[in-house]
Amino acid sequence: MAYKVFLVDDDRYVRKGLINLIDWKSCGFEVCAEADNGEDALVYIQENTPDLVITDIKMPVVDGLTLIKSALELNQSIPDFIIITGYSDFKYAQKAVKYGVHDFILKPVDKFEIEETLKKVAKGQARKLKLKQNREHTLAEAAFNDLITGGLDQEQMDASMLNLMGSPTKGIAYIIIEINNIVVNTIKSREIVNKVMYGEEIRSTALFREHGNNRIGLLVNGGDLRRFRGDIHAFSENLQDQLSACLKTEVTIYVGKVVDHAGGIKESYDAAMKALQFKFLEKSDKVIAYDYTGKSSVNYIELEQSFYQLLMEQIEENKTDEIKKTAQIMFEQFESKAFAKDAVRTSINRVIHEVVRTVRSMEGDETKLASLQMMLNWDNLPRTLSEIKKMFVAFLLEAAAMLKRMNRDCGAVNIRRIKKYVDTNYQADLTLKTIANKFFLNPVYLGQLFKKTYGMYFKDYILQVRISEAKKKLRQTDMRIFQVAESVGFSNADYFVTQFEKATGMTPTQYRKKL
Numbered sequence: 001m002a003y004k005v006f007l008v009d010d011d012r013y014v015r016k017g018l019i020n021l022i023d024w025k026s027c028g029f030e031v032c033a034e035a036d037n038g039e040d041a042l043v044y045i046q047e048n049t050p051d052l053v054i055t056d057i058k059m060p061v062v063d064g065l066t067l068i069k070s071a072l073e074l075n076q077s078i079p080d081f082i083i084i085t086g087y088s089d090f091k092y093a094q095k096a097v098k099y100g101v102h103d104f105i106l107k108p109v110d111k112f113e114i115e116e117t118l119k120k121v122a123k124g125q126a127r128k129l130k131l132k133q134n135r136e137h138t139l140a141e142a143a144f145n146d147l148i149t150g151g152l153d154q155e156q157m158d159a160s161m162l163n164l165m166g167s168p169t170k171g172i173a174y175i176i177i178e179i180n181n182i183v184v185n186t187i188k189s190r191e192i193v194n195k196v197m198y199g200e201e202i203r204s205t206a207l208f209r210e211h212g213n214n215r216i217g218l219l220v221n222g223g224d225l226r227r228f229r230g231d232i233h234a235f236s237e238n239l240q241d242q243l244s245a246c247l248k249t250e251v252t253i254y255v256g257k258v259v260d261h262a263g264g265i266k267e268s269y270d271a272a273m274k275a276l277q278f279k280f281l282e283k284s285d286k287v288i289a290y291d292y293t294g295k296s297s298v299n300y301i302e303l304e305q306s307f308y309q310l311l312m313e314q315i316e317e318n319k320t321d322e323i324k325k326t327a328q329i330m331f332e333q334f335e336s337k338a339f340a341k342d343a344v345r346t347s348i349n350r351v352i353h354e355v356v357r358t359v360r361s362m363e364g365d366e367t368k369l370a371s372l373q374m375m376l377n378w379d380n381l382p383r384t385l386s387e388i389k390k391m392f393v394a395f396l397l398e399a400a401a402m403l404k405r406m407n408r409d410c411g412a413v414n415i416r417r418i419k420k421y422v423d424t425n426y427q428a429d430l431t432l433k434t435i436a437n438k439f440f441l442n443p444v445y446l447g448q449l450f451k452k453t454y455g456m457y458f459k460d461y462i463l464q465v466r467i468s469e470a471k472k473k474l475r476q477t478d479m480r481i482f483q484v485a486e487s488v489g490f491s492n493a494d495y496f497v498t499q500f501e502k503a504t505g506m507t508p509t510q511y512r513k514k515l
Helices: 012-021 038-048 064-072 090-098 111-149 154-164 186-198 222-228 232-247 262-276 305-316 320-336 341-361 372-376 385-410 413-425 432-438 443-454 458-476 481-487 493-504 508-514
Strands: 003-008 029-035 052-055 080-085 103-106 173-179 207-212 215-220 251-255
Touching (some): 003 038, 029 038, 038 064, 052 064, 052 111, 064 080, 080 111, 103 111, 111 207, 173 186, 173 232, 173 262, 186 207, 186 215, 186 232, 232 251, 251 262, 305 341, 305 385, 320 341, 341 372, 341 385, 372 385, 413 458, 432 443, 443 458, 458 481, 458 508, 481 493, 493 508
Parallel strands (some): 003 029, 052 080
Antiparallel strands (some): 173 215, 207 215
């Protein structure tokens, strides 16, 4: 950018000579105006605030030093001054220093000397501009944060809006930029977004907010939308395309509501956060705006319990083709049932934890699963749904292969199935004999294998499960004691009370009262 320079000299030929002598552009300046006396010059400075004034000392009406003194007394931004004069009197130079004049150059002007001076002034202007921008940006960021977090009274709201927007605020929107599948430093993300939006312009600095996990928020104002005719979607699509090309990965942008004043920023922010929940319901290369998503709402639900049970059975039995099919159905349901992003995370994490629990129940070491750590942290880095599914299936197949090896090594396939059957059917009439017949095993062998595997006799384990379930019903329902006994597999309420007291040290009634 070129800084504005204002020439003041009562000699027209001197002014024209300066204009023609100096390579203004290479020095970072352009001549914006001229004046032949100090009085007119002061009016111009007051109305236009140039960056630099080059003035003579001896002029009619108001001389150069008086002009500088008067300009310093104006309640506004003060330009830099350079004096070019034919008078070498020391008292003039002394006053010039007192007024903070940048340089005092004697006529005839040396081209090299004045151009070097101009370059120094330009560097000083750049530093001043950067400091001013930094101060303004710090105030704007604080105001931005205040308006998003809310809780401001009207006076605080007005102050924050003033700090945030010094110009008309029509057409403001909050967007969230999400970089998928690669790790990008937050500072680098900001720099790239700034460069894509503003190029190398020193004056332009966007307002960001951290979201973590490769996501940053950005406040878009009317000026940013101008060349897109105020269309936030066109702006976001352009930004998404440029960022994707620059980073060589998929970028998703979530768009909040466009509001007409800074006080509406919180509303726009909330809308962008809601749009984020549609992440897995729209195409990853499409801008997602809460008001224009393909689904009217998202669901914070989980898959049916039977679905998890089926998948875990397939994993334990190492049925690779069925695992892939079930995982495919799982991800199809995420889309068909409009699962929110958070609900998808919950469902996937539940399967991961079930796998870990199963491995541990077989006295295995889950840390030997090479893909486990990545799956435990899969949501720390934004990924597309197809990429997540690929990772998830690879994890399931690795877990199935590990369980197959463990089953082969310990021969515990049937005993684990039996334990799971007891956990599910504890309320039925279960005996060692009936279970052995169901699973085509010798009752004596079954009893020995169960004791060896789980460290307790079969009948003791059934009792433990039933007492545990009875305690849960005593805590969570108002069922009568005989009803609780029947619901957990005891045909005789007195026997239930006796066994409960033996296991817990108190009767069912005492247990409930203690709660």
